[in-house]
Amino acid sequence: MTQKLYNYSRLCLHTMTTKPWSLEEAIDGYTKAGIPGITVWRNHLEPYGAKEAGKRLRESGLHVVSLCRGGFFPAAGAQARQDARDENKRIIDEAAEIGAPLVVLVCGAVPGIPLPDARQHITDGIAAVLPHAESAGVRLAIEALHPMYADDRSAVNTLEQANNMVTILASPWLGVCVDVYHVWWDPMLKSEISRAGQKIFAFHVSDWRTPTRHLLNDRGMMGEGCINIPLIRGWVEDAGFQGFIEVELFSDQFWAWDQSALVERIQQSYLTAV
Numbered sequence: 001m002t003q004k005l006y007n008y009s010r011l012c013l014h015t016m017t018t019k020p021w022s023l024e025e026a027i028d029g030y031t032k033a034g035i036p037g038i039t040v041w042r043n044h045l046e047p048y049g050a051k052e053a054g055k056r057l058r059e060s061g062l063h064v065v066s067l068c069r070g071g072f073f074p075a076a077g078a079q080a081r082q083d084a085r086d087e088n089k090r091i092i093d094e095a096a097e098i099g100a101p102l103v104v105l106v107c108g109a110v111p112g113i114p115l116p117d118a119r120q121h122i123t124d125g126i127a128a129v130l131p132h133a134e135s136a137g138v139r140l141a142i143e144a145l146h147p148m149y150a151d152d153r154s155a156v157n158t159l160e161q162a163n164n165m166v167t168i169l170a171s172p173w174l175g176v177c178v179d180v181y182h183v184w185w186d187p188m189l190k191s192e193i194s195r196a197g198q199k200i201f202a203f204h205v206s207d208w209r210t211p212t213r214h215l216l217n218d219r220g221m222m223g224e225g226c227i228n229i230p231l232i233r234g235w236v237e238d239a240g241f242q243g244f245i246e247v248e249l250f251s252d253q254f255w256a257w258d259q260s261a262l263v264e265r266i267q268q269s270y271l272t273a274v
């Protein structure tokens, strides 16, 4: 193998990928493995609080890539929508506190709220929190979710819809997150990645298992599924993206492993299948 194949300089793990590990264990495990990037999930942050977590992250020398996740803007009633916006402002503050330059948005959906209405709630909600993001120096990325989550997780299901919102809101603080698990099937993917261009703020990888045994917690290891990750990575990089490649694996199967062995397996797959 060439030197290049051992280059992990753009590799980032989500703390949810190693869900059984506490934030402290994740910091330790990633550091020992030579993985430079970490994306922190709020549930891993909460036991420490943002201030303490930020201190530990800064001491570790790891590069904090993003905080996951904000969003969930749609709600029935103006007060509930305001509550969602207030919660997103708190998340933005937490991101600033831990040194995360980006909050990824899982935009939300509510059964019974028509999808076009939900998308309006999302657009209005993001517009309402963007000034707060700007003052905190934290960018926001809209992540399109696979349509199987259109009932209760996100009314934004294609990169085209995410790009449209970014176009409408026209802020340097707003872009998109391309997660191959959610968008690999989309016939418009290549052109929408090209359209997003410099608005691609994050790139998430995992694979699609056949059959998928659970809608949330059965993502595959890169190379074990049907997603052509190197192809999509090529499109994203052709569009100008040179940021971290974030491994986001929700998997009951892998969470049952020894997590150090899982990290090692991810590193192997990163070299061969990403």
Ligand code: ZN
Residues within 6 Å of the ligand: 143, 179, 204, 248
């Ligand atoms: Zn993702």
